[in-house]
Amino acid sequence: MPINKKKTAPKKPRKRSKKKQLTQNMRILLAAGFLLGFVAICLVALVNLRSFFLTDIPPESGVFTYEEPADVIHDLQAYSYADIRELIENQLLNGPDSMGWRKLPQRDNVQVKQIFGDFPSTAFLAELADHIEQADSHAQLKVSRKDGIIHLFWGDELKLELRYQIPKVTRSQQGRIAVIMDDMGSSLSTIHELLGLHITITPSILPGTSKALAATTLLQKEGREYMIHIPMQPRSYPRTNPGKNALLLGQSENETRRLVQSYMDGVPGAVGSNNHMGSRYTENAAAMRIVLDELKLRDLFFIDSRTIGNSVAFSEARKMGLKTATRNIFLDNEDDVTYIRQQIHKMVKLAATNREVIAICHPHKETLEAFRLEQEWLQQQAVQFYSASELVHIY
Template sequence: MTKDTDTKDQAASSRPGPSSSRGRNRAALWIVLALALGLVGGFLLSRQFPPAPAPPAQNATTEVPAKETLSHKARQVDTALRDALSAAAPQAAAPQVETVEERTHAGQAYSYKSLRLPHLDKMALHDALAKELSLKASGAKLLRAAPDAWEIAIDGATTHRLNFPAEPVPTPDTAKHGTVRLAIVIDDMGEDIGLARELAKLGVPIAFSIWPDSGRRTEVLKIAKDAGREIFIHLPMQPKGYPKVAPGPHALLVNMTAEQIAEAVRRAAKRVPGALAINNHMGSEFTESTYGMRAALAAMKAEGLYFLDSRTTAKSVGIAEAKRLGMRVHQRDVFLDNELSVPAIVKQLQKAEAAARQRGHAIAIGHPHRETVDALRTWLKNKNASVQVVTVSSLPPM
């Protein structure tokens, strides 16, 4: 009896009584009320302070902002260099553009420039350029490439090479004898008839280099022939960065066979009858190819054409291969209109004039821009009388 009673008492004492049930009910009610008040408060706060929008998802197709592209940064370097040169050597001539190559880095296209600097104080330029780069071209680094050259790199890509001039050499006394000769070639001809007529009327033997596939080449050819101008073929050749950087239709490519290259040269010669020579459009990749240039030059020689190397790359093998074949060859000394303004082009013409004075002759290449024609007209009125504008064919070959 005692054991059964103890068990029942224990069971009875574990059951909740009426007062404890009421306590738990009141606690549950307060919890429900607190949750309800929290939800209402949260709703009101969210209406007053909405959440910030989520950042856009990043993926491989996100476009690079224009101000962050390699091409834009390279132009910032151009500005910094120009301002540094003005600060370090206000009276010095503008740098000479030796080559311009279209390149790509990490999927971005940009122009690589090799420049020949005027004589100036290197230390003064270094200090000025370092300052201007820090202000105008964030991330650009000035590097010493050689004892006589600096390079500028952006995000691991070299965008500029600055070559210092050799020690000054005595200038030949050719000016006194009127033997300073400058030849001028205008590329990309065959589209603008109006500018072709204006160039023909300048009164000096400027050569017309005509696109084989230009839309108005027949009319431009007639203008050139009627004016007695030399005619060249401006033949597209593969640049660095191809095919993203496109040279145009029927270009010479490094993967062509020798017969395909020869056929492209023959086609160009048929489309520009009366041409004396070929010079390259673009071609920074093709003119570095010994195989490609041998085939192209052999075809030019067979067509009775000589070669004018536009020198879009310092590593061109055009001169060496033409000499190996025993054919006539020339090369460009100055590009006139990389900077498209009349004062800048006049300065380039003066630079070409100085190059001609130094070794007796030089070749400058420009393009059919309104600014180029206006600059030629201005320069011709003011040039030194000892400098004669002549045909390319009248110059001694290399």
């Protein structure tokens, strides 16, 4: 039987797309545009990642994030009068210039207090006034140095009057300066540079840094004193990292004491301490009392770096009978030799009227260069440089 073959339908010709084919040049242009867009997105992502992760660099790396000083205030809620009053008590009634005070008769609902001790410096009062202004409150300080009076207003109402002895215009003795260099312990070459200066500068060593123990050995051999730079929680934590094993609010008393003891073991032979960062931690009186009690047991002093204007660290140390002092000026908020030299001159001016001045700086190459350039001028001024332990007091 013949096999019937199925007839195959003839293939219809394919219809051409009405869309025009892209030319090769257009394809290249589209690819280039896509590539540029992708690169731009990557760059934005890298910048964001950099700003996030650089705040978390541990101290062991030798790179540190320096917290802004007390005259730069961020993220503060509006202060009540009670908040401002507490600030005034910490910084003026129990501040570094006060040798005690007594209550005087109230006048027209105005509290009046006699403060014993020197009238606060212009720089100290300016920093305090800036803090009050930036705290978004109704408070205002009005200062009359020639009359020895400081007034605290709340709105238009006078609330507090502090009376001091009228400051003397001139004094005959020389000013006294202690310079502290924070964040040491990651480089022995920086220690050698510091020791090469003809100016007494006290290193403050971060516990746990790679060269901390070697630095203590070198400084002991040279007969130089040094301090512990205690890492504490800043306001911007955790975005800003104070370092491994830092003191944080919420830690138990036992954990806090254990950490402070570990700092002393990590920087053996230290004569005292000051805070690394700590703008949040030093606002908390209860937490600071635990730290200060451990320092007092080892007869170590504490200097308040005042990384926040509302710090209670100095006033609590004073109440507890520790040897203590507070920072008066930062020298190197900007990594610029000219700026740092200007701050060094400002430091000398602060001390020129027989004041005791605590200055804080950091191991920047610009800072060391500024001191090298200014050391001959400094030796000609009516000031003397001391180790930090010589400018702390029990009040």
